[in-house]
Amino acid sequence: MDTPNSRLIADVCIMGAGPVGGSLACRLAEAGIATVVVDRAALAPMEHPAFDGRAYAISAGSRRLLDEAGLWPQLPEAAQEIREIRVSDGKVGRPASPLFLHFDCQERGPDAGPFGWMVEARGLRIALNRHMPTLPSLRVFAPAEASVERRADGAIVRIAGGPDIACRLVVAAEGRHSPLREQAGIPVTRLPYGQTGMTFAVAHDHPHCGIAIEHFLPAGPFALLPMAPSADALAGGAPHVSAIVWTERTATAARTMALDDARFEREATRRLGDHLGRIRLVGRRWSYPLSAMLAHRYVDTRLALAGDAAHGIHPIAGQGLNLGFRDAIVLGDLVVEAVQAGQDPGSPALLTRYQRARRPDNMAMLAMTDGLDRLFSSDNPVLRLARDVGIAAVHRLPPLKRLFMQQAMGVR
Numbered sequence: 200m201d202t203p204n205s206r207l208i209a210d211v212c213i214m215g216a217g218p219v220g221g222s223l224a225c226r227l228a229e230a231g232i233a234t235v236v237v238d239r240a241a242l243a244p245m246e247h248p249a250f251d252g253r254a255y256a257i258s259a260g261s262r263r264l265l266d267e268a269g270l271w272p273q274l275p276e277a278a279q280e281i282r283e284i285r286v287s288d289g290k291v292g293r294p295a296s297p298l299f300l301h302f303d304c305q306e307r308g309p310d311a312g313p314f315g316w317m318v319e320a321r322g323l324r325i326a327l328n329r330h331m332p333t334l335p336s337l338r339v340f341a342p343a344e345a346s347v348e349r350r351a352d353g354a355i356v357r358i359a360g361g362p363d364i365a366c367r368l369v370v371a372a373e374g375r376h377s378p379l380r381e382q383a384g385i386p387v388t389r390l391p392y393g394q395t396g397m398t399f400a401v402a403h404d405h406p407h408c409g410i411a412i413e414h415f416l417p418a419g420p421f422a423l424l425p426m427a428p429s430a431d432a433l434a435g436g437a438p439h440v441s442a443i444v445w446t447e448r449t450a451t452a453a454r455t456m457a458l459d460d461a462r463f464e465r466e467a468t469r470r471l472g473d474h475l476g477r478i479r480l481v482g483r484r485w486s487y488p489l490s491a492m493l494a495h496r497y498v499d500t501r502l503a504l505a506g507d508a509a510h511g512i513h514p515i516a517g518q519g520l521n522l523g524f525r526d527a528i529v530l531g532d533l534v535v536e537a538v539q540a541g542q543d544p545g546s547p548a549l550l551t552r553y554q555r556a557r558r559p560d561n562m563a564m565l566a567m568t569d570g571l572d573r574l575f576s577s578d579n580p581v582l583r584l585a586r587d588v589g590i591a592a593v594h595r596l597p598p599l600k601r602l603f604m605q606q607a608m609g610v611r
């Protein structure tokens with residue numbers, strides 16, 4: 200039984216049970232690694248029952264993590280395959296540029312799998328919160344406050360009113376405002392965009408056929424992501440559902456968020472076009488300020504940063520959470536390998552390998568998404584022509600097109 204200041208021993212203690220910390224915890228525990236996860240918030244077994252409108256595009260690489268973590272079968276709703284991706288350039292209220300990029304997963308061969316899967320953010324939380332308490336190698340403390348003391352030979356995580364956990368590695372997965380990153384004095388570079396992402400779900404008249412659309416508009420990208428209808432949506436007579444991530448300059452977004460549903464739907468339709476018929480809002484709308492962020496180091500004594508605690512990128516390519524999942528894959532593999540070989544999972548050598556494997560990849564994605572946003576969020580006619588010609592060139596050059604497709608699938 201846990202009493203205040205009783206002692207627990209674990210290999211790894213993860214602070215933050217969000218998508219990244221929670222998935223890593225399950226992945227380690229599934230491999231028999233003694234793991235503890237601590238979250239400041241309560242982890243309800245069922246989140247808010249209504250479709251919450253936010254959704255993640257899960258790449259093939261990230262799917263591997265969710266499989267190994269035992270989470271994929273726990274998703275409450277079927278994931279929607281992304282079978283085609285269309286990228287176009289345009290202006291609000293006008294049809295998309297005819298020079299659009301079109302990726303079809305069939306182009307990679309008849310047996311090729313989809314580019315990725317769309318999963319509700321709420322569904323992933325439900326899967327995590329259901330699965331974590333069932334794993335014998337995992338202890339969950341939530342809601343709980345904890346303090347962390349790190350030394351060269353190990354770390355102690357003190358749960359307020361609970362046990363002290365002696366472990367060999369602490370993972371900071373507390374999201375963007377990571378207190379552990381700040382305590383370690385790790386500086387971050389931030390790049391504000393002056394843009395806000397609005398996310399919500401819509402029901403529409405016609406099927407989406409698994410096609411994801413990224414429409415570049417002067418104020419920022421407007422993405423339509425196909426979703427499988429939830430049981431609630433089906434019961435409500437809405438068999439065709441998509442998630443939308445709509446980027447606007449912050450002041451415009453604030454005005455847009457204040458519109459009533461009918462006017463909001465009209466503005467969304469002006470950007471989307473009418474190929475899906477009439478659209479209707481499902482669930483609530485969310486908005487979040489966009490900025491890029493990169494921690495200067497991912498590691499410190501007995502500490503590794505993962506997910507939003509280490510980086511944040513523009514949602515233009517839908518890769519933010521996939522980068523966090525890739526951190527969890529690399530760190531998970533290194534820790535499992537070390538523990539199974541009787542080695543220290545928090546050693547400086549292991550932490551250096553983790554940082555070398557992840558920071559350049561995340562930095563490259565940050566630079567790519569930042570460049571894409573700057574190139575496409577402009578109404579300058581010369582830039583418009585350049586990007587339309589660029590789009591056409593990608594289409595005509597198969598190796599370049601393959602590179603784009605691999606990037607979209609997170610398999611590079």
Ligand SMILES: Cc1cc2nc3c(=O)[nH]c(=O)nc-3n(C[C@H](O)[C@H](O)[C@H](O)COP(=O)(O)OP(=O)(O)OC[C@H]3O[C@@H](n4cnc5c(N)ncnc54)[C@H](O)[C@@H]3O)c2cc1C
Pocket residue numbers: 214215216217218219220221237238239240252253254255256345372373374375378398444485486487505506507508514517518519520523
């Ligand atoms: C409003 C909003 C909408 C979004 N919509 C989308 C979208 O549509 N598609 C998309 O791909 N991405 C979206 N994102 C981004 C996406 O949610 C993040 O990239 C992703 O959640 C990062 O996962 P994470 O586990 O690293 O961090 P988080 O999801 O931030 O999880 C951090 C966890 O740590 C816990 N925590 C915080 N502080 C402490 C502490 N001191 N001690 C212990 N635990 C702590 C928190 O309670 C939380 O559970 C959205 C973000 C926001 C804010």
